[in-house]
Amino acid sequence: MIGSPNGKGADKKLYGVEYDLRNFRNFLTSSCGGEWHNNEIVELDNPSSDEVFRHLEFHDSDYRIVYFSGHGYTSVNYDRMIRLKDRDIKDTDLISNRCNRTLIIIDACRNFVPTLEGLPGEILFPSVDAFDGPIYREKLELAIGQSKEGCKIIHASKMGEYSFDTSIGAVFTSGLLNSMRALCNKFGDDSAVTIEEALILTRHRIDNQRPELVECSGNLSIPFAFKVNYPIDDYEIALKQRVNIKRRRSTSIQKKKLSIEAKLLLATVLLITFSNWKDENDSK
Numbered sequence: 570m571i572g573s574p575n576g577k578g579a580d581k582k583l584y585g586v587e588y589d590l591r592n593f594r595n596f597l598t599s600s601c602g603g604e605w606h607n608n609e610i611v612e613l614d615n616p617s618s619d620e621v622f623r624h625l626e627f628h629d630s631d632y633r634i635v636y637f638s639g640h641g642y643t644s645v646n647y648d649r650m651i652r653l654k655d656r657d658i659k660d661t662d663l664i665s666n667r668c669n670r671t672l673i674i675i676d677a678c679r680n681f682v683p684t685l686e687g688l689p690g691e692i693l694f695p696s697v698d699a700f701d702g703p704i705y706r707e708k709l710e711l712a713i714g715q716s717k718e719g720c721k722i723i724h725a726s727k728m729g730e731y732s733f734d735t736s737i738g739a740v741f742t743s744g745l746l747n748s749m750r751a752l753c754n755k756f757g758d759d760s761a762v763t764i765e766e767a768l769i770l771t772r773h774r775i776d777n778q779r780p781e782l783v784e785c786s787g788n789l790s791i792p793f794a795f796k797v798n799y800p801i802d803d804y805e806i807a808l809k810q811r812v813n814i815k816r817r818r819s820t821s822i823q824k825k826k827l828s829i830e831a832k833l834l835l836a837t838v839l840l841i842t843f844s845n846w847k848d849e850n851d852s853k
Contacts, residue, residue: 572587604709672723680729
């Protein structure tokens with residue numbers, strides 16, 4: 570995981586990067602994320618390019634997720650660039666020969682000039698707490714062993730777009746992780762979630778930027794997440810109970826209205842019948 574809130578030439582610090590790294594680690598070590606071990610996760614805070622490349626080439630890996638949160642842009646040659654402490658590099662520079670199965674996720678701008686703009690207003694998201702659930706490590710290891718070699722690169726926005734940051738995390742990363750948590754709570758059938766499916770869900774949660782799969786080589790088939798049926802917390806139970814109470818009250822009120830209307834209708838019919846009977850008797 571690479572956090573670069575103060576890339577070279579940047580005139581504004583991205584305060585959400587710290588939260589992005591924390592939340593992404595929570596996801597990876599969760600059941601939903603495949604239960605990665607903490608000693609398998611390397612976190613680089615505002616690193617130089619040498620530091621990044623040294624860790625990428627440090628040892629061989631069967632599978633590797635490279636996550637970047639920070640500044641970025643699209644160059645005049647249409648290269649997808651990310652900004653590190655000492656210089657800018659291409660996203661493809663994060664691909665290493667020491668690993669043949671790689672997923673790269675970039676949460677950075679892709680506007681055409683290396684400049685920064687503020688948010689159109691702060692966008693708040695609920696905190697992504699540490700996930701909890703049964704053991705899914707074996708599922709991840711099995712998927713890694715069965716997957717063919719390949720590489721996929723994901724970007725938080727399309728070419729020419731900004732990738733927005735907030736004080737509590739980037740819009741894309743927050744949307745991605747909250748989508749995974751919602752998916753787990755909703756289904757819970759233990760099936761796998763591909764990165765492509767995760768992107769579709771995330772697009773429905775965020776505005777002003779469109780995340781996409783920008784590069785795909787080989788046939789990488791390792792799931793990005795697993796659906797897990799988490800217990801609903803007390804707040805959600807209470808909320809559901811309140812909704813049920815409101816529904817019951819609403820139904821009860823509707824029944825009372827129908828009962829009153831039925832009585833009024835019956836009274837009207839009786840009144841008309843009595844009036845007709847009286848008229849008939851009077852005429853006799």
